[in-house]
Amino acid sequence: MRARLAKLLLVFSLYLPTLGNPIEEQFDEQLTVKSLRDGKVASKFSFTTLLKGASPRDPRSLGTDDVSQHYTVFPLALGQILREYAVTELHLSLNAGNWNYDRWGYPEEPGVGTGAELWAWMGDGAESSIDDRWRGLRNALAGLFCASLGSLDEQRTTSPARSFVPEGSLPDWGVPHQIRHASLPSENVCTENLTPFLKLLPCKSLSGIASLLNPHRLFDADWHGMSVHVLWREEQGIEIRQTFQSVSDPLRYSHGRKQDWSFRTLFDRKIERTCPVAHTSQVDVTLPSYGAYSIRPEPGSAEGTFARYDVINTAKPLEISLRWAEEFQYPVDFDAPLTSLSMQRTLRGSSQAHGQLSVVLNNHGAEALHIIYLETMPWLVQFFLHTLKIHIDGVRNDDAMTEVTYILAVPHARPATFQCVLSIPPGATMDINVDVAKSFLRYTEHPPDAQRGWDLPPAILTPFEPNGNGSLKEASNRRLYTPTLLVDLATPDFSMPYNVIIFTCSLIAFLFGSVFNLLTRKFVVVHINPEKDQ
Numbered sequence: 001m002r003a004r005l006a007k008l009l010l011v012f013s014l015y016l017p018t019l020g021n022p023i024e025e026q027f028d029e030q031l032t033v034k035s036l037r038d039g040k041v042a043s044k045f046s047f048t049t050l051l052k053g054a055s056p057r058d059p060r061s062l063g064t065d066d067v068s069q070h071y072t073v074f075p076l077a078l079g080q081i082l083r084e085y086a087v088t089e090l091h092l093s094l095n096a097g098n099w100n101y102d103r104w105g106y107p108e109e110p111g112v113g114t115g116a117e118l119w120a121w122m123g124d125g126a127e128s129s130i131d132d133r134w135r136g137l138r139n140a141l142a143g144l145f146c147a148s149l150g151s152l153d154e155q156r157t158t159s160p161a162r163s164f165v166p167e168g169s170l171p172d173w174g175v176p177h178q179i180r181h182a183s184l185p186s187e188n189v190c191t192e193n194l195t196p197f198l199k200l201l202p203c204k205s206l207s208g209i210a211s212l213l214n215p216h217r218l219f220d221a222d223w224h225g226m227s228v229h230v231l232w233r234e235e236q237g238i239e240i241r242q243t244f245q246s247v248s249d250p251l252r253y254s255h256g257r258k259q260d261w262s263f264r265t266l267f268d269r270k271i272e273r274t275c276p277v278a279h280t281s282q283v284d285v286t287l288p289s290y291g292a293y294s295i296r297p298e299p300g301s302a303e304g305t306f307a308r309y310d311v312i313n314t315a316k317p318l319e320i321s322l323r324w325a326e327e328f329q330y331p332v333d334f335d336a337p338l339t340s341l342s343m344q345r346t347l348r349g350s351s352q353a354h355g356q357l358s359v360v361l362n363n364h365g366a367e368a369l370h371i372i373y374l375e376t377m378p379w380l381v382q383f384f385l386h387t388l389k390i391h392i393d394g395v396r397n398d399d400a401m402t403e404v405t406y407i408l409a410v411p412h413a414r415p416a417t418f419q420c421v422l423s424i425p426p427g428a429t430m431d432i433n434v435d436v437a438k439s440f441l442r443y444t445e446h447p448p449d450a451q452r453g454w455d456l457p458p459a460i461l462t463p464f465e466p467n468g469n470g471s472l473k474e475a476s477n478r479r480l481y482t483p484t485l486l487v488d489l490a491t492p493d494f495s496m497p498y499n500v501i502i503f504t505c506s507l508i509a510f511l512f513g514s515v516f517n518l519l520t521r522k523f524v525v526v527h528i529n530p531e532k533d534q
Contacts (some may be wrong), residue, residue: 095225152182168231208275262321
């Protein structure tokens with residue numbers, strides 16, 4: 001009995017310092033639901049985990065053993081990757097579909113480019129270079145999220161520091177920080193990506209708001225995407241924010257033309273119980289500004305145009321529904337864009353050797369727009385900058401483009417990076433045209449679906465506003481992504497090897513069969529008696 005008591009006292013003494021100075025971790029979850037004017041419903045799941053008082057790993061300490069990390073709510077699998085490669089800030093997004101800015105407005109999470117996008121800020125000064133750490137980071141994330149992030153190699157990697165500014169703070173270690181960015185427009189998000197995404201949550205999908213993440217309904221939406229963001233806030237600590245956005249169409253599930261929605265119709269689930277480790281858990285519903293409607297159950301509070309539900313203190317099961325009194329009708333101003341900037345990007349020309357890239361930007365606002373235009377093009381498509389022409393309302397105006405930066409592509413090594421500042425007058429339309437050349441690939445470099453073509457990453461536009469001295473400063477972290485393009489390159493006839501094999505096999509079978517018959521068949525003279533025939 002005394003020995004057992006002594007062991008208990010020993011264990012308690014070992015854990016006493018930990019209990020006296022616990023590592024503060026906080027988990028918050030939030031769901032935002034908004035009815036759009038075209039009858040669709042936008043949903044955003046946000047799960048934030050904060051490791052208070054923590055800081056990123058200094059890259060100069062990568063050659064030594066790292067300090068032991070003990071997490072309770074913070075995802076260990078992702079935390080180990082961040083410490084292993086000394087990543088200060090990380091952003092990963094996987095999206096399917098094209099976000100319609102004109103009809104849906106600006107998304108709550110700006111990273112809505114089609115396919116996979118990964119960018120990170122890392123400090124220099126380590127024994128291994130930033131490129132080596134970037135290679136290890138994308139391979140580790142590929143294994144964690146079951147995605148083809150390993151394909152984001154040097155042929156897709158760029159360093160556009162001006163378009164992707166840090167969303168958090170960068171530590172002052174006395175060493176510079178660099179950015180690495182890569183995108184893969186052909187990557188799709190599916191259930192195998194959502195499963196590891198849910199495993200990073202403390203309650204998985206068993207309770208709380210995460211229990212609404214039903215893959216059968218989410219991946220049936222008109223647009224859906226998931227993202228993971230890692231930031232360091234100097235006054236708070238390391239923050240991991242996991243988000244999932246979707247745009248659903250309740251009219252497809254409605255027997256009439258009703259815009260009614262509920263948790264059951266959107267996700268085919270309802271919240272049965274609360275996540276026990278969640279510090280806050282709330283659902284925000286954006287109240288419509290038109291038409292007669294009713295919302296059930298009664299919200300706990302209303303702030304402006306938001307109805308807020310506190311999931312922790314609300315009776316379970318919780319199923320929120322919004323019902324309209326009349327059938328849905330498209331508003332009169334349905335075609336009016338919701339954003340001040342509309343964009344259209346096309347690749348013209350039917351030739352498999354040459355083409356023309358055309359970008360049309362419309363400024364719908366009453367003030368001039370200053371944006372950073374970023375074009376990251378694989379070495380498959382090469383720009384002819386001497387053919388670059390800019391027209392504003394049909395009039396040639398090359399002065400509208402300033403601060404041009406162009407990094408030439410290297411075949412089989414790196415992509416081309418074109419970055420500039422554009423100034424669009426109020427109510428004007430800007431046309432940008434540049435001739436391009438399409439590369440001739442080796443037959444071993446074509447993908448399995450070569451006849452489909454190659455996906456080109458979207459162009460990225462970042463709004464800026466001018467300072468008083470004429471320079472530009474960043475207005476926000478808002479970025480706009482154009483739709484992806486499909487380029488048709490010169491493709492060999494991959495059916496020819498099949499035809500050659502069939503022809504060769506047929507010829508060999510004919511020759512072999514004829515020779516084999518001559519060698520094995522026994523020829524006998526048959527005498528015919530004419531009298532028997534009569």
